[in-house]
Amino acid sequence: MLTLNGLSGGYGQANVVHGVDISVAAGEVVALLGRNGTGKTTLLRTVFGLADRQGGEVVFDGRTVPPGRPDLLARWGASLMPEDRGVFPSLTVTENLRLATRKGFVPAADPRELFPLLTERAGQPAGTLSGGQKQQLGVARSILAGRRMVVIDELTQGLQPSLVSGALAALAAVAAGGAAVIVVDQHAGLMLDWCHRAIVMEAGRVVLDAPTGPETRQRLDELLMVR
Numbered sequence: 001m002l003t004l005n006g007l008s009g010g011y012g013q014a015n016v017v018h019g020v021d022i023s024v025a026a027g028e029v030v031a032l033l034g035r036n037g038t039g040k041t042t043l044l045r046t047v048f049g050l051a052d053r054q055g056g057e058v059v060f061d062g063r064t065v066p067p068g069r070p071d072l073l074a075r076w077g078a079s080l081m082p083e084d085r086g087v088f089p090s091l092t093v094t095e096n097l098r099l100a101t102r103k104g105f106v107p108a109a110d111p112r113e114l115f116p117l118l119t120e121r122a123g124q125p126a127g128t129l130s131g132g133q134k135q136q137l138g139v140a141r142s143i144l145a146g147r148r149m150v151v152i153d154e155l156t157q158g159l160q161p162s163l164v165s166g167a168l169a170a171l172a173a174v175a176a177g178g179a180a181v182i183v184v185d186q187h188a189g190l191m192l193d194w195c196h197r198a199i200v201m202e203a204g205r206v207v208l209d210a211p212t213g214p215e216t217r218q219r220l221d222e223l224l225m226v227r
């Protein structure tokens, strides 16, 4: 579904992500992990055109996404929930959800069932929600918009524990429905429990790309050790 060939990116003169080669298939849930500042967010931002692409290729669903045309990703069914959650603060919860909704597409998991708050606070401007509430709205928007691929930066950030496993189960259902799912999160152990594969970054490069399992868990412990 998504293939990155030698993707480099960053901000102006600053090169943060160096020659990343990865591939994520339909039906897969992939965890993108790494210590703080290793370039996970910048990688996703480069894919979606929010950081500067400095080299390499993005291929989605067999079609090349030229630099400067991130709109094509959205049109072809990919969504990103950025770290700041990407909600429209002056619009209500319902309006935010409506804008993310794609005509004729019913996601494999119903975000309103997942997060009852979205119904309870339907008429409230998104800007007045708490951080954790905005997180629910952001994840919901991403699921609604990601017909072919859902990418979430910091999934569990601010989510109350009682909602976390529901959100992960929803993403698993989305993948089982045929989409690709990529999740960045600080909770590596939890991600290993739920994801099919772990991709680990260090200093802007991929240093591990392996199916989740006991060996990966041990290698990950070493890689994520605080230095």
Ligand SMILES: Nc1ncnc2c1ncn2[C@@H]1O[C@H](COP(=O)(O)OP(=O)(O)OP(=O)(O)O)[C@@H](O)[C@H]1O
Binding pocket: 011, 014, 016, 034, 035, 036, 037, 038, 039, 040, 041, 042, 043
């Ligand atoms: N707008 C920017 N301009 C210049 N450098 C930036 C910018 N945003 C991030 N960086 C740098 O890029 C590097 C990677 O940051 P990035 O946010 O991609 O890492 P991350 O792996 O997502 O970290 P975290 O887990 O802390 O969110 C850091 O050294 C950071 O200082």
